[in-house]
Amino acid sequence: MHLLIAAAGSGRRMGAAGNKLLLPVAGRPVLAWTLDAVLACPAIRWIGIIGQPVDAEAVAAIVAAAAPDRPVRWILGGDTRQESVRRGLAALPPEAEGVLIHDGARALVEPELLERCAAAVAEGRAVIAATPVTDTIKQVDGGGMITATPDRSRLWAAQTPQGFPVQQLRQAHTSAGERGWSVTDDAALFERLGLAVQVLEAPPSNIKLTTPFDLTIAEAVLAGRR
Numbered sequence: 001m002h003l004l005i006a007a008a009g010s011g012r013r014m015g016a017a018g019n020k021l022l023l024p025v026a027g028r029p030v031l032a033w034t035l036d037a038v039l040a041c042p043a044i045r046w047i048g049i050i051g052q053p054v055d056a057e058a059v060a061a062i063v064a065a066a067a068p069d070r071p072v073r074w075i076l077g078g079d080t081r082q083e084s085v086r087r088g089l090a091a092l093p094p095e096a097e098g099v100l101i102h103d104g105a106r107a108l109v110e111p112e113l114l115e116r117c118a119a120a121v122a123e124g125r126a127v128i129a130a131t132p133v134t135d136t137i138k139q140v141d142g143g144g145m146i147t148a149t150p151d152r153s154r155l156w157a158a159q160t161p162q163g164f165p166v167q168q169l170r171q172a173h174t175s176a177g178e179r180g181w182s183v184t185d186d187a188a189l190f191e192r193l194g195l196a197v198q199v200l201e202a203p204p205s206n207i208k209l210t211t212p213f214d215l216t217i218a219e220a221v222l223a224g225r226r
Contacts, residue, residue: 001044001045002096002098003047003100003101004050005050006077006088008050014212019052020210021105022055022058023215026222030209031049031062033107033218033222034102035047037114038102039069039070041115043114043115043118043119043122045071046096050075050085050087051074051075051077052076052077060074073091075088075091080182081184082173082183089173097165097166098118098121099121099166100117100163101186102161103159107218110206113203113206118163121163121164125163126163126198127197128161128200129159129201130157130200131204131206132152132155132156133152134152173189175189175193
């Protein structure tokens with residue numbers, strides 16, 4: 001299985017001047033923890049890290065420190081996540097049949113979740129990691145007034161990894177470019193094209209590190225694992 005790590009994270013909501021994936025958590029950069037989890041998954045045999053030129057040197061140092069036992073390639077990203085993933089797909093080796101796409105900010109991902117996603121993609125399925133929504137969700141209008149309360153029993157919070165057959169995902173990105181679609185994750189492209197995507201339940205710890213509070217949670221989770 002091939003895997004792409006989206007690593008062009010902004011530090012705006014984190015209050016950081018640069019890429020939040022380079023911030024320290026439990027004494028190491030966020031991206032280092034993400035890479036550890038990926039390298040602990042035997043099913044993944046090739047890794048691409050998609051980022052911006054300003055971070056290339058720092059990412060190279062993180063990769064070197066990890067001493068990977070399989071290829072890890074740096075891929076120059078685009079102006080949007082969608083464009084970055086498209087570039088990542090173009091950089092995959094010719095033999096790639098399935099790909100997992102993982103957000104580098106989900107540094108607490110467990111190798112077992114990566115393994116489950118990889119196994120599903122190897123069977124030809126498209127999948128995403130997700131968790132059931134536990135809060136009551138309110139839909140509001142532009143003025144902040146409630147307009148609806150969706151049935152939460154059918155709501156899931158989308159996460160990563162997300163996995164797809166390579167050729168199908170490439171075709172989906174081509175269609176998106178031709179039709180001017182802009183989406184926040186790759187599963188949305190499949191949805192718009194009427195292609196099936198299955199949800200695989202992720203553990204509660206698979207959070208995205210977005211705010212300083214998330215770093216505090218990550219510290220606690222990592223301490224518990226040690």
